[in-house]
Amino acid sequence: MRWIKLAKMMLISTMTLSVMAACSNQVKESEGTPVKTSTEGAKTNTAPPDPLGKYPETVTVTQVLGYNPPEDPRTPQGITPEQNAYFKDLKDMLNIEVQYKWTVPSSQFEQKFSLAMASADLPDVMELDQKNFEKLKKQGMLADLTQAYNDFASPALKKYMESDGGFAMKTFTSEGKLLAIPGFEDPFLSTQLLWIRKDWLDNLNLQSPQTMDELEQVARAFVQQDPDQNGKSDTYGIAMQKNLFFWGFDLRGFFNGFGAYPSIGDNQSAWIKDDSGKLIPGLIQPEVKTALGKLQSWYKEGILDKEFALKDENKSVEDITAGKVGISYGEWWYPNWPLNLNVDKDPKAEWIALQIPGLDGPGKSMVPKIRSNKLVVVNKKMKNPEAAIKMINFYIEMGNKKYMDQNKAEKGYVYNWFNPRIYNPAQIDTIYTEVNKALDANQSEITLDDENYKNVADVFKATKDYLAGNTADASKGVNWGQYFSRAAKDGGWGMTRQIKENEAYVNNEFYGLPTATQVEKGSQLDKLMQETFTKIVMGASLDEFDKFVQSWKSLGGDQITQEVNDWYGQQSAK
Numbered sequence: 400m401r402w403i404k405l406a407k408m409m410l411i412s413t414m415t416l417s418v419m420a421a422c423s424n425q426v427k428e429s430e431g432t433p434v435k436t437s438t439e440g441a442k443t444n445t446a447p448p449d450p451l452g453k454y455p456e457t458v459t460v461t462q463v464l465g466y467n468p469p470e471d472p473r474t475p476q477g478i479t480p481e482q483n484a485y486f487k488d489l490k491d492m493l494n495i496e497v498q499y500k501w502t503v504p505s506s507q508f509e510q511k512f513s514l515a516m517a518s519a520d521l522p523d524v525m526e527l528d529q530k531n532f533e534k535l536k537k538q539g540m541l542a543d544l545t546q547a548y549n550d551f552a553s554p555a556l557k558k559y560m561e562s563d564g565g566f567a568m569k570t571f572t573s574e575g576k577l578l579a580i581p582g583f584e585d586p587f588l589s590t591q592l593l594w595i596r597k598d599w600l601d602n603l604n605l606q607s608p609q610t611m612d613e614l615e616q617v618a619r620a621f622v623q624q625d626p627d628q629n630g631k632s633d634t635y636g637i638a639m640q641k642n643l644f645f646w647g648f649d650l651r652g653f654f655n656g657f658g659a660y661p662s663i664g665d666n667q668s669a670w671i672k673d674d675s676g677k678l679i680p681g682l683i684q685p686e687v688k689t690a691l692g693k694l695q696s697w698y699k700e701g702i703l704d705k706e707f708a709l710k711d712e713n714k715s716v717e718d719i720t721a722g723k724v725g726i727s728y729g730e731w732w733y734p735n736w737p738l739n740l741n742v743d744k745d746p747k748a749e750w751i752a753l754q755i756p757g758l759d760g761p762g763k764s765m766v767p768k769i770r771s772n773k774l775v776v777v778n779k780k781m782k783n784p785e786a787a788i789k790m791i792n793f794y795i796e797m798g799n800k801k802y803m804d805q806n807k808a809e810k811g812y813v814y815n816w817f818n819p820r821i822y823n824p825a826q827i828d829t830i831y832t833e834v835n836k837a838l839d840a841n842q843s844e845i846t847l848d849d850e851n852y853k854n855v856a857d858v859f860k861a862t863k864d865y866l867a868g869n870t871a872d873a874s875k876g877v878n879w880g881q882y883f884s885r886a887a888k889d890g891g892w893g894m895t896r897q898i899k900e901n902e903a904y905v906n907n908e909f910y911g912l913p914t915a916t917q918v919e920k921g922s923q924l925d926k927l928m929q930e931t932f933t934k935i936v937m938g939a940s941l942d943e944f945d946k947f948v949q950s951w952k953s954l955g956g957d958q959i960t961q962e963v964n965d966w967y968g969q970q971s972a973k
Contacts, residue, residue, distance in 0.1 A: 448785075450553035450792045454494040458786050461498045463515070463522055465508025466816055467713075470736040471808035472743065472877060484811035488797070493789055506711045523781035526773040526818055527579070528665075529913045530921060532571075535776070536578060542777040543576035547785040553792040555850045562824055570912070571774065580791065582821045583771040585828060589663065590895045590904065591652030591755060591764045594733050596725035598749040599626035607753055611656050611693070614726075614756040618702045621725045627745075636702035638727035640715045642666075643932055648715040650694070652728035652755045655905070656762040657693070659686035663767050663907050666925040667917065668956075670909035670963055678908050678967050680960060681765075682928065683951055688944040694936045708933055720744060728755070731827070731891030732884050739880030746875070750883075752894040754903060763903050769910040775819040791821045800852040823851060827885060827892055834859045834886040858885045911970075914962035920955030927951060 464480055479502075486497045500522060503511050515521060516531065521540065525531075535541055552560070560568055563583065571579040593608075600607065600617065603624050608614040618636030620626065626634055640648050644662035654661055660681035663669045668682035681687070697703050704710065704718070718724050720740040727733070731752075738750045754761040775791065777784045794817060797806050806812050814820070823829060833847055833855045845856045861881035864873065883890035898904055913921065931947040 448550040450551050450556075450789060451492065451796060452789075453492065457490075457494050457496050458783050459496045459498055460524065460786055460790070461500050461522060462524070462818065463500050463512070464502040464816065464818070465505040465511070466502060467505050469808065469813045470815060471813075472740065473807075473809040473873060474813055475809070475811055478811055478813065480813075480816045482811060483813050483816045485794070485797070485813070485817040488805075489790065489793055493793060495786055495790060495793075504713070506713070521778055523778040524787045524819070525776050525778070527776055529774070530918050532579060532774050532776065533913055533918050536573065540779060541578045542779040542781060542784045543578070544580065544777060544784055544788070545572075545575070545577040547777075547788050548577055548580065551785045551788040551792070553795060555795045556788075556791055556821060559821060559823055567771065579774040579776045580788070580819070580821060581771050582773045582775070583769065584822060584824050584826075586767045586770040587895055587899050587904075588827065589730065589770055590766055590898055591655060591728050591730060592733075592891065592894055593652060593753040593755050594727045594729055594738065594750050595753060596621075596626070596748060597751045598747050599725045602626055602628055607751070608756045609753075609760055610756050611758055611762075614656075615693075615697070615702070618697070618726055619700070622701055626725055627722055633723065635704050635724055636697070636726055638715050638719060638724045639703050639707040640710045640712050641708050641929075641933070642712070643929065645712065647729060648712045648727060650728060652762075652764060653694070654687065654690045655764050656755050656757045657686050657690040658758065658762070659684060659690045660765045660905055660907070661687050663765060666928065667921055668959075669765055669907040671905065672908055678960075678963050680951075680956065683948045683956070688941060691932060691935045691944060692941050695938065695941070698936050699938070703936075708937065716740075722748065731895045734883040734891055735880040735885075738883075739874075739876035741876075742879055743874050743876030752883075752889065752891055754894065754898060761903065763905050764898065765907055766904040767907045767910065773819070775821070787819060791819050794820050795850050798850040798853045800848065800856070803853055803856060806853060826851065826854060828896075830855050830858050830885045831892050831896070834862060835888070838862065838886075857881065862886050908967070909963050911963075911966045914959055914966070916955050916958045916962055920959070924951055924955060927954065 466480055469478070481499060481502075489495050489497065501511065512531075516534065521535075525535075527535065532541075560580070567581040567583050568577060571577065571581055593614075595607065595617070597607075599621060603620050603626055605617050605620060606613075608617045621634055621636045623632075625632065637653075638648055639650060643650050644664055644666050646664055649664065651662060651664055660669045660671050661684075662682065668680040670678040671681050671684075673679045694703065698705070698707075704724070715727075716737040719727060719737050722741060722745050734750065738748075742748050742750070755764055756762060775787060777787050781787075796802075829851050833845065833851075837845055837859055845852065845859050847855050858881050861873065861878040864870070865875070865878035865882045868875075870878070885892050887893050927947065927950060931943055935941060935943050
């Protein structure tokens with residue numbers, strides 16, 4: 400009941416970087432061939448629609464993609480998104496052929512997709528964030544997925560969608576039309592931790608930092624005392640990139656350590672409750688100014704990378720991999736990428752996870768009340784909307800045991816390039832629980848037999864291999880990354896579970912759809928924040944923060960605050 404109650408609050412907060420487009424060839428009936436795969440055809444066929452039924456003629460699905468490198472280093476070098484092995488199986492199993500209209504690195508995606516929307520050059524099937532969903536909904540661009548979902552969603556997909564009592568789907572239903580398939584996950588997946596090189600701490604006889612002052616001392620030592628003992632002054636303290644609040648390698652956890660809660664990672668403000676019970680924007684609170692002042696002093700001292708304003712997340716990853724930096728804020732998954740790359744490059748590297756340091760002891764990270772990373776939608780012009788549902792079914796299906804031998808990174812299967820993906824909302828906790836249960840029982844293999852099998856079995860094998868020092872099938876870094884992100888009790892998810900159990904977190908209280916002014920003015924306010932905060936870190940007067948607050952309020956922030964509190968009042972009345 401607790402899960403259902405929590406999940407009923409799930410809406411969308413952080414969104415993905417990729418969008419798919421699907422333009423499809425309408426299924427053409429061969430004479431005498433029963434049609435099982437189109438929504439229209441399903442009306443006349445006595446057999447129930449098959450969630451994984453193969454189209455009699457190829458349905459071409461075009462996509463656009465913003466992508467990061469493959470997470471698994473066993474992936475064949477030089478592989479492109481077009482060569483993703485999932486696509487061959489998709490063609491063989493469902494007769495769906497994927498064609499990309501364009502692909503770009505994830506850092507360029509937002510701008511590229513904005514241009515596509517402005518020119519109305521939109522794909523047929525898309526994965527959207529909330530703001531873009533609202534825009535396309537308003538323009539009447541989205542297809543009704545009600546029948547496609549009812550007819551073709553697999554039992555596993557329906558189980559995931561109904562795990563919140565159907566609340567998320569109702570949220571994206573308008574006038575009786577289902578306009579999106581929402582992906583939602585455990586909100587604690589967004590909990591920021593502090594990742595730190597323990598071998599560097601040991602080299603310098605330092606203890607793990609618990610407070611911001613201790614963190615400062617450690618970070619300064621990582622700059623000045625040759626922590627890697629290579630005889631060179633070639634390291635700096637804390638990883639940082641140009642986007643202060645982003646999906647990774649950003650500084651949300653740092654601000655949280657000062658009791659500041661400016662963002663949940665999407666630039667726009669997080670919302671916290673004040674003493675009167677109203678929601679206030681975390682972005683403009685005094686604690687943010689204090690934290691910016693500390694960043695400014697650290698930048699001046701060289702604890703932060705002097706070139707951070709020129710670096711994106713990929714450049715930060717390069718520094719971590721190369722052993723130039725020994726501290727990074729980030730979520731549970733960092734060991735699986737990119738810390739695993741550093742472990743393979745430097746056998747002495749030993750990363751540990753800590754609760755974020757605070758002013759007087761361990762601090763409290765911000766956790767959204769809801770977490771959804773994508774909305775799968777279909778352009779109303781698409782002739783086969785059920786193809787999107789069947790592609791989701793396909794990806795879930797590939798998690799079963801019978802595909803285990805083929806569905807491997809070294810064979811070119813790049814999961815983070817395949818869309819659309821809808822996950823078991825409790826997937827990571829399922830992995831943690833099942834792997835530790837098997838380890839405690841000294842099992843030799845996983846006995847689970849459902850669509851979660853591959854994910855659980857992969858981590859179980861990596862864990863066994865890592866603990867045994869076996870690198871016959873994967874490097875030490877790969878095995879450690881799987882184990883320490885998902886299964887280790889002191890690793891990424893293990894530490895996150897402790898934070899959850901100890902209630903050492905602060906919630907973002909706003910979980911509604913973007914308000915009208917957020918949609919209209921959000922990008923302008925994001926740019927204002929980014930430019931002002933970057934200037935302050937690099938040496939501008941701290942008084943610039945006060946000017947920023949006034950500008951933010953007058954340029955739409957006050958109106959957004961009113962709209963957010965109107966929404967909050969409606970929720971409180973329910």
